[in-house]
Amino acid sequence: MEDTLLRELLIDSRILTLPKNEFLVKEGVVDQQIYYIESGAVRVFLQTEFEELTIRFGYKDSFITSLSSFVNGTPSEFYIQAIRGTQLRAISKQQFQAAIDADIRYLQLYNAILEGLVIQQLEREVDLLTASPTERLQRVLKRSPQLFQEIPSKYIASYLRMTPETLSRVRKMND
Amino acid sequence: MEDTLLRELLIDSRILTLPKNEFLVKEGVVDQQIYYIESGAVRVFLQTEFEELTIRFGYKDSFITSLSSFVNGTPSEFYIQAIRGTQLRAISKQQFQAAIDADIRYLQLYNAILEGLVIQQLEREVDLLTASPTERLQRVLKRSPQLFQEIPSKYIASYLRMTPETLSRVRKMND
DNA sequence: TGTAATTCTTGATTTCAATCAATGTTTTTG
DNA sequence: CAAAAACATTGATTGAAATCAAGAATTACA
Numbered sequence: 001m002e003d004t005l006l007r008e009l010l011i012d013s014r015i016l017t018l019p020k021n022e023f024l025v026k027e028g029v030v031d032q033q034i035y036y037i038e039s040g041a042v043r044v045f046l047q048t049e050f051e052e053l054t055i056r057f058g059y060k061d062s063f064i065t066s067l068s069s070f071v072n073g074t075p076s077e078f079y080i081q082a083i084r085g086t087q088l089r090a091i092s093k094q095q096f097q098a099a100i101d102a103d104i105r106y107l108q109l110y111n112a113i114l115e116g117l118v119i120q121q122l123e124r125e126v127d128l129l130t131a132s133p134t135e136r137l138q139r140v141l142k143r144s145p146q147l148f149q150e151i152p153s154k155y156i157a158s159y160l161r162m163t164p165e166t167l168s169r170v171r172k173m174n175d
Numbered sequence: 176m177e178d179t180l181l182r183e184l185l186i187d188s189r190i191l192t193l194p195k196n197e198f199l200v201k202e203g204v205v206d207q208q209i210y211y212i213e214s215g216a217v218r219v220f221l222q223t224e225f226e227e228l229t230i231r232f233g234y235k236d237s238f239i240t241s242l243s244s245f246v247n248g249t250p251s252e253f254y255i256q257a258i259r260g261t262q263l264r265a266i267s268k269q270q271f272q273a274a275i276d277a278d279i280r281y282l283q284l285y286n287a288i289l290e291g292l293v294i295q296q297l298e299r300e301v302d303l304l305t306a307s308p309t310e311r312l313q314r315v316l317k318r319s320p321q322l323f324q325e326i327p328s329k330y331i332a333s334y335l336r337m338t339p340e341t342l343s344r345v346r347k348m349n350d
Numbered sequence: 351t352g353t354a355a356t357t358c359t360t361g362a363t364t365t366c367a368a369t370c371a372a373t374g375t376t377t378t379t380g
Numbered sequence: 381c382a383a384a385a386a387c388a389t390t391g392a393t394t395g396a397a398a399t400c401a402a403g404a405a406t407t408a409c410a
Binding site: 046048050051053054055067068071072104107108110111114115117118119121122124125126128129130131161 | 221223225226228229230242243246247279282283285286289290292293294296297299300301303304305306336
Binding site: 133162163165166 | 366
């Protein structure tokens with residue numbers, strides 16, 4: 001059911017191609033689009049004074065957006081960058097809103113998506129609270145065993161709040 | 176608008192009183208209720224092999240629930256415990272679902288609540304990724320300046336992923 | 351209200367991950 | 381394809397927060 005509705009929306013979506021390292025969204029820009037990743041991968045990160053904080057990865061067949069900008073129409077705090085060559089489809093908030101207004105099932109779909117996001121983020125919260133680097137890695141790998149096939153280590157390290165050196169050592173320990 | 180709808184729901188909610196340290200929800204129990212806190216405060220935490228991880232606090236005039244249990248009907252991973260004497264109102268998922276089925280505005284309300292939650296959790300994620308204990312404290316205090324009036328330090332320390340000793344020292348530094 | 355229990359603070363020490371540094375490996379690109 | 385650049389690994393050292401240990405302060409409750 002979800003799937004059919006989603007396909008419906010994607011029919012008249014704009015197609016986008018990003019070369020590696022190109023930015024899809026930059027800090028400070030209002031972007032009220034949601035992107036469906038057809039191929040490739042992206043990362044969402046925050047640039048602080050001292051470091052980049054990696055918030056999320058976007059994989060093939062999933063949606064990505066600068067959430068607070070999409071929801072509130074405020075300037076994005078985040079960068080979204082292609083990790084490699086990436087094909088996307090863009091759906092504007094207006095399109096999405098029109099679909100919701102036209103058919104209540106889109107509202108229900110949006111609801112289910114939001115519920116899923118909240119549950120995911122709870123998992124992520126526990127990951128980040130976990131003291132030991134080894135356990136943090138294990139927890140994330142359990143949910144995303146293909147992580148290292150998709151994403152370069154240095155970004156994974158940042159996502160797990162550790163240095164690339166620590167990640168390298170921790171991986172070796174756990175064979 | 177939100178407010179009126181909420182009040183409507185709260186009219187036929189069950190009233191609950193918890194003495195200090197009593198558990199509202201325990202790990203392993205399916206609890207599909209959402210609670211409105213009329214007075215007092217609660218904490219949500221996860222018990223791991225080594226430590227308690229503090230996930231969230233619930234204050235007066237806000238909602239709290241063991242989210243994954245509420246949404247998915249799975250056993251709660253979390254404990255919810257009264258930090259002091261606390262008065263709550265309980266709304267069952269069935270009630271809530273009935274309201275949603277009866278009036279689309281409840282679906283819209285639920286949507287808005289979920290959106291707010293997701294944005295909040297994004298803030299929390301950045302907090303937890305922040306390397307320096309001092310900055311973690313400052314970020315949280317900016318959003319919740321009344322934190323230390325409501326919640327004992329030892330729980331705040333756990334929420335900020337640091338020891339009570341470190342929190343004590345960090346507070347002194349920042350006057 | 352006074353005593354016990356809990357929580358908070360402060361100091362000394364230890365520990366584990368960050369940093370620094372060098373080398374090896376993979377990827378990019380001209 | 382060769383050279384350069386970026387990334388990953390490994391080792392040595394440092395540093396910041398955890399732990400350990402008392403004592404002070406606050407809170408519970410008999």
